[in-house]
Amino acid sequence: MAVHTLKITPIKNGTVIDHIPNGLALEVLHIIGVQTLDKDSTVSVAMHVRSGKLGWKDIVKVENMELSPRKVNAIALIAPTATIAIIRDYKVREKRSVDLPERILGILKCPNLNCISNQPEPLESEFVVSKRKPVVLTCAFCARAVDDLLHHLA
Amino acid sequence: MAVHTLKITPIKNGTVIDHIPNGLALEVLHIIGVQTLDKDSTVSVAMHVRSGKLGWKDIVKVENMELSPRKVNAIALIAPTATIAIIRDYKVREKRSVDLPERILGILKCPNLNCISNQPEPLESEFVVSKRKPVVLTCAFCARAVDDLLHHLA
Numbered sequence: 001m002a003v004h005t006l007k008i009t010p011i012k013n014g015t016v017i018d019h020i021p022n023g024l025a026l027e028v029l030h031i032i033g034v035q036t037l038d039k040d041s042t043v044s045v046a047m048h049v050r051s052g053k054l055g056w057k058d059i060v061k062v063e064n065m066e067l068s069p070r071k072v073n074a075i076a077l078i079a080p081t082a083t084i085a086i087i088r089d090y091k092v093r094e095k096r097s098v099d100l101p102e103r104i105l106g107i108l109k110c111p112n113l114n115c116i117s118n119q120p121e122p123l124e125s126e127f128v129v130s131k132r133k134p135v136v137l138t139c140a141f142c143a144r145a146v147d148d149l150l151h152h153l154a
Numbered sequence: 155m156a157v158h159t160l161k162i163t164p165i166k167n168g169t170v171i172d173h174i175p176n177g178l179a180l181e182v183l184h185i186i187g188v189q190t191l192d193k194d195s196t197v198s199v200a201m202h203v204r205s206g207k208l209g210w211k212d213i214v215k216v217e218n219m220e221l222s223p224r225k226v227n228a229i230a231l232i233a234p235t236a237t238i239a240i241i242r243d244y245k246v247r248e249k250r251s252v253d254l255p256e257r258i259l260g261i262l263k264c265p266n267l268n269c270i271s272n273q274p275e276p277l278e279s280e281f282v283v284s285k286r287k288p289v290v291l292t293c294a295f296c297a298r299a300v301d302d303l304l305h306h307l308a
Contacts, residue, residue: 022193023189023193026180026183026188026189029180034180034201035177035180037202038202039176039177039202039210040202040210041202042200042201042202042203043199043200043201043202044198044199044200044201045197045198045199045200045201046196046197046198046199047188047196047197047198047199048191048192048193048194048195048196048197048217049196056193056194063202
């Protein structure tokens with residue numbers, strides 16, 4: 001019966017994002033832009049998995065994709081415990097933790113509807129990391145503070 | 155290196171939804187209500203996987219959950235090719251195709267904002283399946299036709 005042998009096979013090239021906080025894999029997929037990926041590159045997700053370090057965690061594995069620095073920053077925002085491994089030719093070529101930068105460009109939408117970043121002319125959102133644990137961001141344009149980051153992903 | 159051995163382990167009790175059309179696993183997770191599940195029951199998702207029958211497909215596996223008939227109907231709407239296997243004590247106890255019923259209750263939201271089902275009093279949406287291939291639904295209250303089902307999940 002196929003059920004017992006279903007497994008996530010190793011990927012030749014791609015990215016493994018491990019140690020995602022429990023239950024946040026779908027937000028990571030949203031940041032990656034999974035709906036825009038090639039429909040012939042396999043994406044594997046495991047949610048609510050036992051983890052020695054975290055108790056429970058999520059894992060995301062994406063074939064034929066390497067993350068842009070901007071997407072790594074976005075993942076750092078919502079999943080600061082995450083580790084990212086780049087796979088090339090079946091081997092882990094690079095492994096790193098995500099790291100929250102001082103400024104976040106274009107990932108979140110300012111909740112202040114009157115903010116200049118929400119006006120019709122194209123203007124990229126920009127937030128300053130004003131507190132790190134837990135993360136609080138401040139809009140560089142209108143100084144609105146944002147702490148419920150998940151609700152403001154652009 | 156963990157990457158090579160990462161696999162979806164067999165589940166003791168739960169549900170496997172296989173043969174989901176390529177790229178629609180996240181919509182199936184939305185229907186299941188993955189965000190409301192226990193955070194200690196593992197959910198595994200594989201998107202864009204090679205399939206003999208379909209060319210490419212998605213698979214969703216959820217521990218400790220059996221689908222209500224209403225959710226099976228909802229899956230039938232967006233993933234008519236899906237098969238559902240119920241696992242109990244590591245064995246497949248039941249396997250079936252999804253089947254589109256004649257009426258769909260409470261899964262979609264009528265796109266007609268003036269429809270009585272969208273008024274403040276609680277009134278469950280109801281659609282009649284007016285065409286099957288491709289699926290077209292008609293609102294039982296206002297007769298508005300809906301064919302882009304993915305955009306109208308409640």
